[in-house]
Amino acid sequence: MPKFHTLKVKEVRRETPESVSIAFDVPAPLQADYTYQPGQYLTLKKDIKGEDVRRSYSICTSPSEEDLRVAVKWVKDGRFSTYANESLQVGDELDVMTPMGKFGVHISDKPDKQYVAFAAGSGITPVISIMKTVLEKEPSSHFTLFYGNKNFDSIIFREEIEALKNNYLEQVSVHHILSREALGSPLFKGRIDGQKCEAFSKVFFEAKAVDDYLLCGPEEMIFAVKDQLEASGVDKKRIHFELFTTAATKKAAPLVVPENAKNEDDSQITIIIDGDAIDFPLGAYSDNILDAALKQGADLPFACKGGVCCTCRAKVLEGEVEMHVNYALAPDEVEAGFVLTCQARPRTPKVVISFDEK
Ligand SMILES: Cc1cc2nc3c(=O)[nH]c(=O)nc-3n(C[C@H](O)[C@H](O)[C@H](O)COP(=O)(O)OP(=O)(O)OC[C@H]3O[C@@H](n4cnc5c(N)ncnc54)[C@H](O)[C@@H]3O)c2cc1C
Ligand code: FES
Numbered sequence: 564m565p566k567f568h569t570l571k572v573k574e575v576r577r578e579t580p581e582s583v584s585i586a587f588d589v590p591a592p593l594q595a596d597y598t599y600q601p602g603q604y605l606t607l608k609k610d611i612k613g614e615d616v617r618r619s620y621s622i623c624t625s626p627s628e629e630d631l632r633v634a635v636k637w638v639k640d641g642r643f644s645t646y647a648n649e650s651l652q653v654g655d656e657l658d659v660m661t662p663m664g665k666f667g668v669h670i671s672d673k674p675d676k677q678y679v680a681f682a683a684g685s686g687i688t689p690v691i692s693i694m695k696t697v698l699e700k701e702p703s704s705h706f707t708l709f710y711g712n713k714n715f716d717s718i719i720f721r722e723e724i725e726a727l728k729n730n731y732l733e734q735v736s737v738h739h740i741l742s743r744e745a746l747g748s749p750l751f752k753g754r755i756d757g758q759k760c761e762a763f764s765k766v767f768f769e770a771k772a773v774d775d776y777l778l779c780g781p782e783e784m785i786f787a788v789k790d791q792l793e794a795s796g797v798d799k800k801r802i803h804f805e806l807f808t809t810a811a812t813k814k815a816a817p818l819v820v821p822e823n824a825k826n827e828d829d830s831q832i833t834i835i836i837d838g839d840a841i842d843f844p845l846g847a848y849s850d851n852i853l854d855a856a857l858k859q860g861a862d863l864p865f866a867c868k869g870g871v872c873c874t875c876r877a878k879v880l881e882g883e884v885e886m887h888v889n890y891a892l893a894p895d896e897v898e899a900g901f902v903l904t905c906q907a908r909p910r911t912p913k914v915v916i917s918f919d920e921k
Contacts, residue, residue, distance in 0.1 A: 564837055564918055565864045565874070567608060567658040568593055573630070575651055578719050582685065583648050584623060584634040587659060597631055601692040602667030602777075602805070605633055606866040606874055608658035611646050617866045618643040619874065621688035621779075621805070622662065623720070625695035634719055636685035660864065663874055664689075665893070666805040668775045670696055675703040676774040681755055681788050683711035683780030687719050689805055690779050698731045707736040707768055711755040711780065714744040736767065755784050757791035770795040778804040806871050806890050818887055820848045830909035834861055835880070835917040845909055852884065852916065853904040863918060868905045875904045882914035 570593075574586040589597045604621040620633035635647040651657075666689055668678070678697060682690040687710060694706050712718045718739065728735050740751050740759065750762055764770045776792060778785045785804045792802055828844035834856045843859045845852065853865055853875050866874040873891035879900045884907040892901055904916065 565606075565661045565663050566596070567606075567660050568596065569656050570659045572651060572653055572655045572657060574632075575647075575653055578634055579636075579717050579721075581648070581717065582634055582636040582719050583651070584632050585620075585647065585651065586630040586632040587657075589631055596661045599626060599631075599662035600667050601625055601670070601696040602689045603662040603664040604666075604689070604872070605631075605662060606660035606864075606872070607633075607643065608660070609643065609646065611642050614642070616643050616646075619663075619866045619872045621664075621666075622692055623688040625692050625699065627696070627699055634685060634688050636719070660866075660874070663864075663872075664805070665873070666777075666779070666803060667693055668697075668777070668803065671700050674701060676701060676705075677768065677772060678704065678706045678775050678777065679709075679768050679773045680706070680777040681709045681711075681760065681780065681784065682777075683755055683784050684717075685719065685807065686778075686780035686784075686805075688779075690777055691720055691723065693777060694727065694735075698727065698734055702734070705734050705736070706731075707738075709738050709740060709755060709759075709763060711740040711742070711784070713742050715739075715741065738763070738767070755780070755788065757787040760788045760791040761795070764795060770797050773797070774801065776802045778802065779807070782806060782809050809869065809871055809888075809890050818848065829912060830882075831913050832856070832909060833881075833913075833915040834863070834877075835915065835919055836861065836863065837919065847908055847910065849908075851887070851905055852907045852909070852914070856904070863904070865905055870903050870906045873903065876901055877904050877916045877918045878902075878920035880915040880917050880920075882909065882911035884908060884914055884916075885910050 571588040573588040576584045578584050604619045606619045608617045623634050624630050624632045635644050637648040638644045680690045697706055728737055740755055742754050745752055778788055789802050828846050830845050832845050834841045841861050845855050864874050866872045870888040871890045884902055886906040
């Protein structure tokens with residue numbers, strides 16, 4: 564079960580005019596709790612102006628580095644990102660959940676793999692963690708990064724990426740794509756989309772020969788590139804992506820309640836967490852199971868409440884639920900009975916859900 568611990572901020576480093584990276588002091592007794600796989604994220608919790616704000620941020624360091632660090636890009640009117648960019652200081656304390664997430668690749672399972680990553684803006688954070696780990700652990704693998712930004716000044720980790728290029732000359736190719744600055748070739752001007760992906764695949768990589776694709780950035784970029792790769796014959800299983808936000812989290816689609824739906828509290832829900840059980844009744848179209856359980860006083864993990872981050876993942880042991888949206892669970896996880904509790908409503912008289920299942 565993921566847990567929050569209060570950690571001290573060790574460093575706040577300005578990465579670009581609109582982003583900072585934050586390193587945490589992890590005391591020795593908690594080191595094991597914060598071991599992570601490259602590609603995983605931390606959920607940070609802070610009371611901002613009386614509101615309990617929880618947001619997820621991908622770890623940008625590799626597990627072999629000393630620091631545990633995330634990077635936060637400022638979002639207009641964004642509550643946490645504004646606080647992190649404008650107010651957060653060394654020595655401040657934040658509640659930091661232990662690492663979560665399944666975005667990533669199996670490292671070292673084949674010595675000479677081809678990786679291709681498409682990242683935009685803050686989407687570089689999990690990608691650079693995976694990239695550094697691949698370069699350290701797989702000396703015969705090759706990593707190609709296509710990284711989209713507005714201009715040179717907005718490239719997060721620009722110097723670190725340059726250093727990786729220089730240190731791993733034979734293994735790394737990096738291509739910057741800028742939407743508001745010309746780089747000479749029109750191929751590198753604009754936004755990363757399906758057409759750009761197709762054009763890049765004619766010059767820089769052979770679509771079907773790539774072992775793993777990593778996509779992280781705006782939703783439109785991820786799905787345009789994914790569609791293009793699939794149209795080129797790439798197996799879906801080789802395309803890994805992480806969504807940071809979706810149209811749904813920006814403007815949640817309303818829940819459609821069927822006309823003849825009954826909404827009495829006619830389902831009995833049992834939540835299992837840390838071996839304890841909490842029981843309560845719930846209507847089929849009232850609160851989602853996470854919110855209902857929180858109202859009962861259950862201390863459950865969650866962050867986005869929008870079906871994106873996966874922090875509220877749990878397994879249905881008995882009965883059935885329906886998810887409103889799911890942007891986070893892979894088909895095999897759904898098949899195995901995992902659900903996003905922030906999106907789940909009961910569809911049988913009895914539902915048992917466990918947060919203790921891996
Ligand atoms: C698994 C995961 C990993 C993530 N990793 C990172 C990371 O490494 N670095 C990082 O900077 N962010 C990352 N995010 C996004 C992050 O969690 C927040 O959503 C983001 O920082 C905005 O939070 P906020 O409180 O500032 O904005 P909010 O107060 O939540 O939103 C304010 C306004 O901005 C809009 N908005 C929210 N998010 C975005 C966005 N990304 N782009 C444009 N508009 C937006 C909202 O619709 C709203 O109108 C990640 C998200 C997930 C789910
Ligand atoms: S809290 Fe993020 S998916 Fe449920």
